[in-house]
Amino acid sequence: MSGRLFSLPLALVCAAMVVPAHAATIEITMENLVISPAEISAKVGDTVNWVNKDVFAHTATAKNGDFDVTLPPKKSATSVLKKAGTVEYYCRYHPNMKATLKIEP
Numbered sequence: 729m730s731g732r733l734f735s736l737p738l739a740l741v742c743a744a745m746v747v748p749a750h751a752a753t754i755e756i757t758m759e760n761l762v763i764s765p766a767e768i769s770a771k772v773g774d775t776v777n778w779v780n781k782d783v784f785a786h787t788a789t790a791k792n793g794d795f796d797v798t799l800p801p802k803k804s805a806t807s808v809l810k811k812a813g814t815v816e817y818y819c820r821y822h823p824n825m826k827a828t829l830k831i832e833p
């Protein structure tokens with residue numbers, strides 16, 4: 729009987745550990761032809777939530793080819809960072825929209 733009483737708290741602890749503590753979601757917004765923040769740090773395993781607040785489409789296209797996300801007007805998308813490095817990216821439709829993503833291991 730006492731064994732069953734102890735198993736419930738243990739199960740709750742295990743469930744809490746499924747999501748690694750360091751994994752975070754960072755939000756990058758595109759509004760009025762500006763990517764903000766222009767420079768942000770993240771870690772491998774983090775999720776980027778790309779938010780397009782404009783009424784036209786944008787892309788987040790990595791210069792090194794690591795990612796190429798297309799964002800229809802007023803839509804958002806997510807991508808998970810898999811590789812460390814400093815990635816410069818831009819919008820293919822508006823090449824003067826540029827930003828940097830620093831991905832730490």
Ligand SMILES: [Cu+2]
Pocket residue numbers: 785786787819820821822825
């Ligand atoms: Cu654009």
